[in-house]
Amino acid sequence: MFRVPLLIALALSIAFGGGIVSTLYALNVTTGFGAIRLGAWEAFPNAQTAAADPYAKSHRARAGNLLYGNAEGLAFSASVDDAGGRLVSGCSYAVSGQTPHARLWTLYAGNTGGQPFAVNPALPAGLNSWTVVRETDSSFTVTVSARAQPGNWLPLPTGNVSFRLTLTLLDTPTAGSSGLIDLSMPKVSLLGCGDA
Amino acid sequence: MLKILLAIVVGLVGAVLLHLIIILSLPHFTGLDAYTRILARGDLNRFHLLSAKPDKAGLSVADPFMHVAVCSFDVDAVPLRLQARGSVPFWSLAIFDSASNEIFSMNDRTSVGGGLDVVIATPIQLTALRKALPEQLAQSILVEVPRPDGYAVVRTLAPRRSFDQAAQAFLQEASCQDFTGR
Numbered sequence: 001m002f003r004v005p006l007l008i009a010l011a012l013s014i015a016f017g018g019g020i021v022s023t024l025y026a027l028n029v030t031t032g033f034g035a036i037r038l039g040a041w042e043a044f045p046n047a048q049t050a051a052a053d054p055y056a057k058s059h060r061a062r063a064g065n066l067l068y069g070n071a072e073g074l075a076f077s078a079s080v081d082d083a084g085g086r087l088v089s090g091c092s093y094a095v096s097g098q099t100p101h102a103r104l105w106t107l108y109a110g111n112t113g114g115q116p117f118a119v120n121p122a123l124p125a126g127l128n129s130w131t132v133v134r135e136t137d138s139s140f141t142v143t144v145s146a147r148a149q150p151g152n153w154l155p156l157p158t159g160n161v162s163f164r165l166t167l168t169l170l171d172t173p174t175a176g177s178s179g180l181i182d183l184s185m186p187k188v189s190l191l192g193c194g195d196a
Numbered sequence: 197m198l199k200i201l202l203a204i205v206v207g208l209v210g211a212v213l214l215h216l217i218i219i220l221s222l223p224h225f226t227g228l229d230a231y232t233r234i235l236a237r238g239d240l241n242r243f244h245l246l247s248a249k250p251d252k253a254g255l256s257v258a259d260p261f262m263h264v265a266v267c268s269f270d271v272d273a274v275p276l277r278l279q280a281r282g283s284v285p286f287w288s289l290a291i292f293d294s295a296s297n298e299i300f301s302m303n304d305r306t307s308v309g310g311g312l313d314v315v316i317a318t319p320i321q322l323t324a325l326r327k328a329l330p331e332q333l334a335q336s337i338l339v340e341v342p343r344p345d346g347y348a349v350v351r352t353l354a355p356r357r358s359f360d361q362a363a364q365a366f367l368q369e370a371s372c373q374d375f376t377g378r
Contacts (some may be wrong), residue, residue, distance in 0.1 A: 007203040014207025019214025026219070048290075050297035054219050060296060061223035064230045064254060066264065066349050069290030069301025103305070104286055104353060106261045114258055116248070125260035130285075130355035168259060170286055170353065171303050 032056025038185040040078040041167065045070070065114075073102070073170040079112060079162065081188045090160035091193040092145035097186035098138070102169035105129045109144060109154055109163050117163070123155045143191070223295065228254070231294045234268045234347045241276065243267045243350065243370045263352045263363040267372035272344040275317035275325065277336070280370035284363050286353040291316060291339060293346040300339045308335045312350065315375055316341055330377055348372065 032055040035042045047056045048067035060067065068075055079087055087093065099105050108126030110116040119125060127142055133152055134140045143149040144165070146156040156163060165188065223229065236253035237244045243265040250256040257264045269276045278289065288303040289312060304310055313336045317325060322340050325333065350370055354363040 003199070007199055010200070011203040011207040011210065014204060015210025015214055018208065018211030019218065022211065022215050023218045026215075027222075048292070048296070048298045050295075052297075057295075058219050058222040061226045061229040064226075064228045064233050065258075066230055066255070066266065067290075067296075067298075069288070069298050069349075071301040071303050071306060072288035072290055072351065104355070106259055106353070108258075108260050110258060115256070116258055116260055128261050128353075128355045166258070170288070171305060 026055060027059055027062060030055065031059050038076070038183055040080050040082050040188040041076040041185045042078070043074050043076040045074055068168070071171070073168055074172055075166055075168045076185065077114065077164050077166045078188055079164045081190050083190065085190060087163050087165065087188075088160050088193075089146055089156040089158070089163055092143060092147070092149075092191040094141055094143055094189050094191050095154075095165065095186045096139065096141040096189070098140075098184060099129075099167065099169060099186060100172060100183040102129075102172035104170040106168045106170070107142065107154065107165065109156055109165055112162050112164055114164055114166060117157045119155050119157065124153065127152060127154060140186075142186075145191075230255075230292070230296050231268070231347055234266045237266070237268075240268050240270055241372050241374060243367060243372050245364070245367050261353055261355060263354060263360075263367055265350045265367040265370060266347055267350075268345075268347040269316065269372065270345045271316055271318055271321065271341060273374075275315050275321050275375045276372065277375040278312060278314045278316070278348055278350075278370070278372050280312040280350060280366055282362060282366035282369065284352045284366045285355060285359065287312065287366065288351050289314065290349045290351075291341070291346060292349070293341065293343050299341055299346065302337070308337065312370065313337065314339055316346075316348070318344055333375075 031044050031047060033053045034046050035044055046052050047060060081093060106126055106128040108116050132140045142152040142154050144154045146158050233253035233255050246255050246257050246264045248257055286304060290301040291299045293299055315333060315336045316339050319340055322338055352363040352366050354360045
């Protein structure tokens with residue numbers, strides 16, 4: 001005699017449970033469609049515009065970040081290395097190569113939400129195109145590690161937490177370009193884990 | 197058995213519908229979007245400098261080299277004029293509507309004479325302005341906004357610590373005021 005209410009309860013619980021869980025998952029796992037992916041890096045050049053897809057609009061309305069306009073720049077982020085492994089602060093990584101054409105760029109490490117780590121103020125909080133030390137062909141290699149490194153060093157917190165690298169290109173044609181496939185971003189490669 | 201299957205299918209269809217409804221309606225009521233957070237900073241027509249530490253509304257500057265100021269505006273009655281001048285290696289401006297859609301953006305290379313001088317107005321105000329362009333707006337960039345409320349974000353970059361002071365001064369002296377014609 002409770003068959004019908006039971007069936008209605010089953011349908012409703014699947015509808016509400018599934019609907020809410022899938023929405024939260026979709027909003028937490030991605031910023032939306034329309035990403036440019038270059039190796040480990042991804043960027044969303046249209047996330048701040050009216051042409052952004054509904055997922056991107058929902059995501060930015062929840063995150064409440066101040067996004068870069070088209071003429072301002074484009075922020076790339078990487079939370080995996082080139083081999084697809086998750087970036088963790090227990091390991092050391094090398095970010096090497098060239099950035100796409102931009103007047104200036106900045107690079108910093110932050111938590112998975114993109115907020116920078118509170119490192120010792122005596123250590124470099126990040127690197128930019130003015131402070132980075134370059135090779136003779138103007139390429140650069142940045143060592144991302146919790147331990148001090150020679151050359152360009154981007155400090156990480158000690159422990160074994162996931163982190164995200166953010167590379168912001170300022171005043172770059174990349175944001176408005178359609179020929180994005182030819183762009184080369186720096187490679188993110190794993191150097192070793194632990195004390196190695 | 198068939199009825200249970202039917203209940204599951206109905207549930208899944210409901211889940212898809214609910215998913216779409218939430219995604220499409222979420223931007224209108226999160227209360228966490230950038231515009232709401234900027235309004236929570238207080239006065240309109242004034243640049244508020246953001247710091248690396250999140251403020252009460254959760255606004256912060258993530259990039260360690262960036263300095264950012266925000267100003268919310270409502271040009272329903274009178275146009276708004278943004279001005280800033282100073283010696284910084286880079287500055288940029290982006291204007292968003294209240295739904296955080298980009299309306300206009302520029303940087304120092306696309307400015308007139310290196311300084312920031314932008315007038316934000318509704319289409320009707322802009323027609324009136326263009327009819328008899330005031331002398332002091334001869335060098336200004338005129339931006340038309342489809343809706344009267346929104347916010348402007350000005351960023352500057354301090355690649356080294358020694359630029360911090362100039363970057364802060366640039367933003368502190370930036371004005372975001374009603375343009376009344378005088």
